[in-house]
Amino acid sequence: MQTEKEDEDDTSPEECVAMSDFTGSGSDQLSFSSGDKLLVYIKSSSDWWWAELRGVRGYVPASYLRPGDAEEEDDTSLEDPWQDEEYFGSYGTLRLHLEMLSDKSRTEAYRQVILRNSASLRNKVVMDLGCGTGIISMFCAQLAQPSVVYAVEASSMAEYTRQLVKQNNCEEVVTVLQGRAEEIELPEQVDVLVSEWMGNCLLFEFMVESVLLVRDRWLRDGGVMWPSSAALTLVPCQADSYYAEKMAFWEQPYGLDFTPLQPLAQQEFFTKPKFSHLIEPNDCLTAPCDVIYLDMYTLQVKDLEEIKGQFHFCVEKSGVFHGFTAWFTVHFESLETGGATVELNTGPNSEPTHWKQTLFMLDRPISIYAGDSISGNIVLHRNPVWRRHMTVTLHWNINSATEETDNCQVGTKVFPMWR
Ligand code: GJV
Secondary structure, rough: OHHHHHHHOOOOOOEEOOOOOOOOOOOOOEEEEEOOOEEEEOOOOEEEEEEEEEEEEOOOOOOOOEEHHHHHHOOOOHHHOOOOHHHHHHHHHHHHHHHHOOOHHHHHHHHHHHOOOOOOOOOOEEEOOOOOHHHHHHHHHHHOOOOEEEEEEOOOOHHHHHHHHHHHHOOOOOOEEOOOOHHHHOOOOOOEEOOOOOEOOOOOOOHHHHHHEEEEEEEEEEEEEEEEEEEEEEEEOOOOHHHHHHHHHHOOOOOOOOHHHHHHHHHHHHHHOOOEOOOHHEEEEOOOOEEEEEEEEOOOOOHHHHEEEEEEOOOOEEEEEEEEEEEEEEEEEEOOOOOOOEEEOOOOOOOOOOOOEEEEEEEEEEEEEOOOOOEEEEEEOOOOOOOOOOOEEEEEEOOOOOOOOOOOEEEEEEEOOOO
16 A cells, blocks of 8 residues: 555546545544545545545545546536535435434434324324435334325435335335425325434534425424424533544654644644534533524524524533534424423433534633633524535633633634535
């Protein structure tokens, strides 16, 4: 592999587009985000290619990339702001479905919802929006007796979902419809609209827009939304090992001073949020705070353009404030009045899910002390062009309880996710 690297400049690179996020491990793998454009220099093996992203080179998994379209490069107006081709393309392969199905907390939460409401689901009309491999629809057919479940899936996985439904003797109840849910025609309104639409930091991918459009068109008056509500939670946290790995590292590698690279490291590692971060309950510097609440009955598509929340945290123990960690919780109301609610919580005090948590690193760590408070606000601003993307703006203000003065009391940082 060494010799291949030396030869790399002789080959003209091929442009490829990342179909999903990837976190590289070790020093010779690149991390990238869905939609990133990479230059592939060497197809070292069928699995690993040698590529470049924003001036950095490393190995990337070939299966995460699709060939870039050279013409699109010249005229971005030709590109679909929803990026449906790559979005549904990635859901046409098993990788993401395996990840979602392997997530027990997620899948079990939906199973519990069906199970606990099985009596009330009898003879109901259900739509499963973005059914993927059809797991929720098949739970409905197996655990309850709805009159019909419309299982809607836009990706090519739908062809297999049809087979799975048949294989599991659910075809009397489950009807698989392949297409974008917004464009699908049904013979009737639905009583229940169920969907697993939540993305990283709750809204990323903005699949929720499809859910809202379908709700307004196909959910009957008085029908039920599952999930029924969603909340985004934030906490100021320490992130010692991540900071050490990406930033403190440059202080003295092999006894040398590499600190001139730190501004570059900040740009490269701390500009965007870190998905797939697992925070220890111990790293939380305060009690978490719900900053955004979405009511799935009243939320409107236009509300998604800008969602604002506020926070006020009381620091419980002294420590190093490296950043904020966010996660979400969704609730499923009962079909029976007074029935128990089911919750799916992706936070650090629950079983880890495939969403993990999202870490927003500050540019500089700040020492904080018990008794301090951190107040401020968060704004999720949807990208006006790239409809599945958003930026997260955090603004904070530290009120020091001690004489200790930190010159960084107030701060604002804008995190693109990813555009
Ligand atoms: N219409 C039909 N299927 C969809 C749509 C849509 N508008 N949007 C997403 N899907 N929780 N962030 C499908 C997609 O192809 C995939 O199989 C599934 O819904 C995504 C579910 C998990 N993603 C998420």
